Amino acid sequence: MEELIARILRDGKNLGNGILKVDSFVNHQVDPRLMDACGVELARRFAGVGATKILTAEISGIAPALMTALRLGLPVVYARKSKPVTMTNAVFLTLAPSHTKGVMTELIVSPEFLSSDERILIIDDFLASGATIIGLVRLAQTAGATIVGIGALIEKTFEGGRAALKSLGVPVESLVCITDMEGDKIVFGRCE
Numbered sequence: 001m002e003e004l005i006a007r008i009l010r011d012g013k014n015l016g017n018g019i020l021k022v023d024s025f026v027n028h029q030v031d032p033r034l035m036d037a038c039g040v041e042l043a044r045r046f047a048g049v050g051a052t053k054i055l056t057a058e059i060s061g062i063a064p065a066l067m068t069a070l071r072l073g074l075p076v077v078y079a080r081k082s083k084p085v086t087m088t089n090a091v092f093l094t095l096a097p098s099h100t101k102g103v104m105t106e107l108i109v110s111p112e113f114l115s116s117d118e119r120i121l122i123i124d125d126f127l128a129s130g131a132t133i134i135g136l137v138r139l140a141q142t143a144g145a146t147i148v149g150i151g152a153l154i155e156k157t158f159e160g161g162r163a164a165l166k167s168l169g170v171p172v173e174s175l176v177c178i179t180d181m182e183g184d185k186i187v188f189g190r191c192e
Contacts, residue, residue: 001038007031040071049170053119059081107136124152127172130160147168156181
């Protein structure tokens with residue numbers, strides 16, 4: 001997706017160690033026009049999977065998930081990183097490593113929003129090692145839901161996430177793929 005590539009090249013920053021800073025338009029400050037364009041494209045790619053709900057992780061996945069859900073006419077559930085007092089004691093919980101924070105992060109979903117009859121489309125900002133997405137998969141599988149697809153704005157192909165998801169047997173779509181971030185480079189390539 002050329003618009004997203006152009007924005008990454010203009011405003012993204014390679015911080016080293018495989019970390020790409022895109023917080024000026026994806027997750028700390030959000031460009032709603034760009035996220036809507038991304039949502040349109042992700043919705044187009046997943047129109048035929050029969051999803052009934054979109055699942056993402058707090059906070060970075062919310063903008064692309066919401067825009068995709070808007071275009072597909074679906075609700076969005078996001079896995080919280082801490083349990084609010086309004087959430088019941090019975091929860092679905094898993095741990096996933098945070099690449100940017102360097103710690104294990106809780107992912108929590110209330111059973112009232114994730115059930116066994118759901119067909120889940122996972123949408124997130126990044127596909128890197130696949131650890132966060134695998135955590136979301138575990139939450140959905142614990143609820144008895146069916147995963148029907150996985151989408152990401154940005155895939156870092158050199159971290160192997162796509163291969164980690166292959167055994168799920170569902171479509172995996174990324175809008176842009178970065179093949180190299182050595183030094184201060186950001187090199188784009190094919191998503192496969």
